[in-house]
Amino acid sequence: MKTKEEVGIKGYAGYVPRYRITPKEIGDVWGKDGESMGKGLRIESKSVPSPDEDVVTISTQSAKWAMQRADVDSQDIEAIYVGSESHPYAVKPTATIVAASLAASPDLTAADYEFACKAGTAAFQTCMGMVASGMIDNGIAIGADTSQGAPGDALEYSAAAGGAAYIIGSDDLLAKFRHTCSYTTDTPDFWRREGEKYPQHGGRFTGKPAYFKHVTNCTNKLLDETGREPEDYDYAVFHQPNGKFPMKAAKRMGFSKEQIEPGLLVPKIGNTYSGAVPLGLAATLDHAEPGDEILVTSYGSGAGSDSFDIEVTENIVKIDDENVPRIEEIIADNEFISYSVYAKYREKISEGGA
Amino acid sequence: MPIPRFWREIEQRYKGIGSRCKNCGEIYFPPRKVCPECRRESFQNMEEYELEGTGEVVTYTEIHEPHQEFEMLSPYILAIVEMDEGVRLTGHLVNVDYDEVESGMRVEASMRKLGEESPKGLIYYGYKFWPIDD
Ligand SMILES: [Zn+2]
Numbered sequence: 001m002k003t004k005e006e007v008g009i010k011g012y013a014g015y016v017p018r019y020r021i022t023p024k025e026i027g028d029v030w031g032k033d034g035e036s037m038g039k040g041l042r043i044e045s046k047s048v049p050s051p052d053e054d055v056v057t058i059s060t061q062s063a064k065w066a067m068q069r070a071d072v073d074s075q076d077i078e079a080i081y082v083g084s085e086s087h088p089y090a091v092k093p094t095a096t097i098v099a100a101s102l103a104a105s106p107d108l109t110a111a112d113y114e115f116a117c118k119a120g121t122a123a124f125q126t127c128m129g130m131v132a133s134g135m136i137d138n139g140i141a142i143g144a145d146t147s148q149g150a151p152g153d154a155l156e157y158s159a160a161a162g163g164a165a166y167i168i169g170s171d172d173l174l175a176k177f178r179h180t181c182s183y184t185t186d187t188p189d190f191w192r193r194e195g196e197k198y199p200q201h202g203g204r205f206t207g208k209p210a211y212f213k214h215v216t217n218c219t220n221k222l223l224d225e226t227g228r229e230p231e232d233y234d235y236a237v238f239h240q241p242n243g244k245f246p247m248k249a250a251k252r253m254g255f256s257k258e259q260i261e262p263g264l265l266v267p268k269i270g271n272t273y274s275g276a277v278p279l280g281l282a283a284t285l286d287h288a289e290p291g292d293e294i295l296v297t298s299y300g301s302g303a304g305s306d307s308f309d310i311e312v313t314e315n316i317v318k319i320d321d322e323n324v325p326r327i328e329e330i331i332a333d334n335e336f337i338s339y340s341v342y343a344k345y346r347e348k349i350s351e352g353g354a
Numbered sequence: 355m356p357i358p359r360f361w362r363e364i365e366q367r368y369k370g371i372g373s374r375c376k377n378c379g380e381i382y383f384p385p386r387k388v389c390p391e392c393r394r395e396s397f398q399n400m401e402e403y404e405l406e407g408t409g410e411v412v413t414y415t416e417i418h419e420p421h422q423e424f425e426m427l428s429p430y431i432l433a434i435v436e437m438d439e440g441v442r443l444t445g446h447l448v449n450v451d452y453d454e455v456e457s458g459m460r461v462e463a464s465m466r467k468l469g470e471e472s473p474k475g476l477i478y479y480g481y482k483f484w485p486i487d488d
Binding site (some may be wrong): 018050051052053054056057060061088089097100101103333335344345347 | 364368369404426427446448449451464465466467468477479482
């Protein structure tokens, strides 16, 4: 898919909650070797939201900073889409609260997106289409999550919180979307029924027929459609449910460790679900120089992938790093907590009943 | 909190919308309909004023035995912040340790969950403060 008119990123920013917990700390509580579990997943620590943080607060902060960088007035925002699988309300949009807190309401369209971990990149594509067709001048696409694994479940070692926001428009671009494509199937690898607090997953089934099949097919499709090779890109960002999957997928497709490194945040902050690719791309853009080319592929269970071919413009050197923190600065400002504080924050004490 | 009151206050809670007296220039938060200084002269002469969201800590204290709805956050830091426009607000300080806080520290408003009606009810959002570089 290629847009008729030029469309790209005018501003971006991300936010990751400050608290961290290690796999060892989690494992100790359940009588498991959390340390080697963490090593296997290549996760050293994961982010934990404070009880007063959720997808609304993470989205609002990210969008506020992204608008500051784009130098776009809130009244010029004509669309907001928030992709998440942990919207605070089951019914009542996150996007309306974010729009109000950015002072962008009421003259805009807004909606929430859900597609497991790729809801954020689905929001990218919607904004791209609306901008390129001339329906809007500026839209905000957000991917954010505060995901939870059931206490004691394997997901508890990785499920984390964070998000990033992108101002998508057609002028003063920091980076251009040159191409996008998607790959979508009906695959039952991960789900959560309405009213259930924690998700279910297909165990080993989450790997080969799910993550690897979709990420590889979608990325190869993008390479086919653009006539490009992995080595043509300066950077690549892949969905990162753990540190192992994106490294394995990258290697299999011919991408190097150096290409994916700046955007590989999961070892420090865990799996931020819908926030993972938007945050990884933001961290990569923080490192990018004019002319750099970036390949991005998200993955959402259920299942699907979206790929993007991005070219960084000369405007990237003018970016506001003064008032808006870089992703690595946000990640570096952290505080490690114990499992008991973690359990209190995640309201698990009442859940377990013990 | 009743839904109509919450909804009426969304503007001031989310964005820091106060009011300014066009007669003397004084800024108020929460917004006022009448300026206590100018009284009658300010009548129908007050305008909406959006605070920048930055200010500095005047005083602060750590709360160890909070009100029930803040139990999860205990201990937390409560501060009086003088906004750059001159108005003073009370709010939580977040993303900072108590021993790092000092009077005069620069802070910025950031949106957080302030509480909720009940697990089934509305979620209340509003501002808290966190430190920023000068
Ligand atoms: Zn007055």
